[in-house]
Amino acid sequence: MVDPYLFVLRGSDHYMNEIIGGFMRYRLTNPTFGLAIVTLGAFSVATPVLRAAESESDESPAVLSEIIVTARKRAEDVRDVPISITTLSADQIDKMGARDFRELDGYIPNMIQVGPESNISPLVSIRGVSSDTRNAGFESGITEYIDGVYTGRPVAWSSELLDVQGLEVLKGPQGSLFGKNAIGGAINITTRKPDKDVRILGEAEIGNFDLARAAGSISGPLVDDTVFGGVSVYKTYRNGIQTNVVNGKRYWNKNDYGGRAQLRFKPNESWDVNLSFDGLKEGLRPNIETVTAGFGTDAIANPRQISVDAPVFSQRSIYGMSLNAVYTLPGGTTITSITAQRWNEEEFLSDDDQTAAPLLFSHFKDNERQFTQELRVASPGTGRFRYVAGVYYYNQHALTDRITTAPAGGLAPVDLAASLYGLLNTHDYAAFAQADYSITDALTLTAGGRYTDERKNLLFELNGLPPFGIISITPAQRYTRSDSNFTPTGSLVYKFNPIVNGYVSVSRGFKGGGFNADFVSNPQLGFAPEKMTNYEIGVKAEDTAQRVRGNISFYNMDYKDMQVSILSPIGGFIIANAQSATIRGVEMDAAAALIRGLDVTLAAAYNDAKFDRFDAGTSSRVPDAPKATASFGADYRIPVGTGSLTLRGEYNYRSDYLAAASNGTNDPVPGYSLVNARLTYATARDLLRVQLWVDNIADRTYITDRGAPLGGLLGQASVTYGKPRTYGVQLSTRLE
DSSP states (O other), X not given: OOOHHHHHHHHHHHHHHHHHHHHTOSOOSSHHXXXXXXXXXXXXXXXXXXXXXXXXXXXXXXXXXXXXXXXXXXOEEGGGOOSXXXXXXXXXXXXXXXXXXXXXXXXSTTEEEESSOOSSSOEEEETTEEOOOOSTTOOOSEEEEETTEEOXXXXXXXXXXXXXXXXXXXEXXXXXXXXXXXXXXXEEEEEOOOOSSOEEEEEEEEETTTEEEEEEEEEEEXXXXXXXXXXXXXXXXXXXXXXXXXTOOEESOEEEEEEEEEEEEOSSSSXXXXXXXXXXXXXXXXXXXXXXXXXXXXXXXXXXXEOOOXXXXXXXXXXXXXXXEEEEOTTSOEEEEEEEEEXXXXXXXXXXXXXXXXXXXXXXXXXXXXXXXXXXEEOXXXXXXXXXXXXXXXXXXXXXXXXXEEOBTTTBSSOEEEEXXXXXXXXXXXXXXXXXXXXXXXXXXXXXXXXXXXXXXXEEEEEOBGGGTBOOXXXXXXXEEEEEEEEEEEEEEEEXXXXXXXXXXXXXXXXXXXXXXXXXXXSOOEEOOEEEEEEEEEEEEEOTTSSEEEEXXXXXXXXXXXXXXXXXXXXXXXXXXXXXXEEEEEEEEEEEEEETTEEEEEEEEEEEEEEEXXXXXXXXXXXXXXXXXXXXXXXXXEEETTEEEEEEEEEEEXXXXXXXXXXXXXXXXXXXXXXXXXXXXXXXXXXSEEEEEEESTTOOOOEEEEEOGGGGTTSOEEEEEOOOOEEEEEEEEEEO
16 A cells, blocks of 8 residues: 555645746846846735735734844845845754754755764855855855854864754855855854843753753853853763664764853943854764675675774864854944954874775864954944945965875785875955945846955875876975956846835855865865856845745856866865856745744755866766755644644755766765654743754655765775654753
8 A cells, every 4th residue: 555645745846846947947038137037926916915814904013023134234125135135044944853054954955064074074055055164275166254254174063053043044155254265155153141130041852862962051140231151061962873784883973062152241332342152063874874785785784884993083163162252333334443363273093995995094183263353433324425445354274184095905915005284374354345336216226246355275295106106295395376367247236116125136255275284186276266246137036014925036157167176086085176167046935824824934945067178087077966955844833821732844856966076976866855853842931841843854865965976996886875864852941
């Protein structure tokens, strides 16, 4: 007998492909003209629909919460911002049950997280531009900012989303106001600041795979209405999802703890000074790929088993402190200074052949410290002319110490080893400015730009393995490079009526060149900067009753010298520049408060990312760029006494994509869809809340990455599986 639920679930993949693919099969040979026609059509459809919603009676007074963003360094209504942007409030993050950024995977259109659930090198891809950063000389094309502080390498990204006020994901190059490497997009996280209100939060959670988590925070006034403080802490443990058949140990576990402390000083209406400290420590046995073809497959019985002989582990320590001072002049102009220091330390041991045979393993130690200073001035948010201008400085010291060993009796008759040592110093200097001018009450022009001067210095030594194509660079050699660029932006926003805004924008992005500070076959370590120009047109709408909201944007991104990571069987890892690529597509999201108690959200995207020319690659498709992504969520609240019962359902989908431009296999990662659910009972004001949750209800086996261990040297292929069904219960209390 066929389970009707599984029939619908499995069939949804096919129908989603047909619907989205059929809608987008045509190609925009003239993007500007084509997008303009489609967008003007959207105006004519959206306006009467939203006005109809506005004219409904007050029998269903459900409303959506207002969305205020800080994407342009000031608080603004999201409709006034000419950027494709996804926003998540603290309440939305809480409803999704997301504990860290990794758990937001699937909810943001055109953004995926790829591969093993690794916090050492998480891979986030937005429209095909990724955070892949295997070595110290190669930087992410996506940036993350917490309270205005650039967090540096992605190893620092996966931290607890505790006491977060909101999160914004900006798509496309953000080369004017964010600047540093934000060629593909920026993740902007804002934490909740302590104030005069006392807030206390406590959470406890248990689940399958021995999940146990506890978290708490407290904030409020310390000295009258002048000094405020806040502290938040958390601890998470989960037993492993995978079992190693070699030693019986569990892998793909969680074991971390951390927290944040804030001190806020407001002596008068002019000054607002925030001092923040944060840190986390983590030690675990990570998610490991499963060999599915070639040497070493005999011992694998199912997708939750692995077979490795090396004592694989990973650990990281992340610390940071920042001082954010804002001075408001008479009239409302603000001067902001953000001074920050951060430290990242990571260590891991990997089984490179991913089998029980003692063939090859690596031990990596990387340390980074960075200092950033931003000083900017911003006019009041009112008036016809508004501006933001400032200067920025970034200094990074990154140390890498790595060794790869081939024991005797495996790939060689005697013990062989390759080792490298690198010390990278980076200095970034930038000046930026952006201004808005309201030509009329309906039409606003924005223009801005950023000039960046980046200087890098690498001291590098490599003791190679010539039989495997890995060269030696001894004694240590010094490499230097200097890149500079001006990244302008311009846009027009037009208010068609009180509920619909439209915009067109052009923006440039830039990421400096770097070094292949890795096991390489060529002493020419450098690779060139990459540049992008993004053309975008969009519509943002919300009815005046705040019951229906929708956004749609069309984009065409011209990529020059895209930096791409390649692994070859003989020759190690290299970063190569793809001469040119084009990424174009459409993104949309919508939300509606249909009736009292029922809220729904919908997001979908189509993305066509192709190399126009890439001499070193073997595929025409840009990796980590599925053509279609979609998500749907619904919350239904039922009053129960003085509290409420809420049922939430979620559906997430992504189509197939390539794992690499050239890695020994061009087989795509299959598309998949997942369904999650949550049932929450909450008393009035959330004094007590109980939540039951389950992710991947159908317990689907799905793949998030493909690989070729040792670059396919032994004919191997591997896959990374996603999480099986997980479930748990959370108990929390909130006083505020």
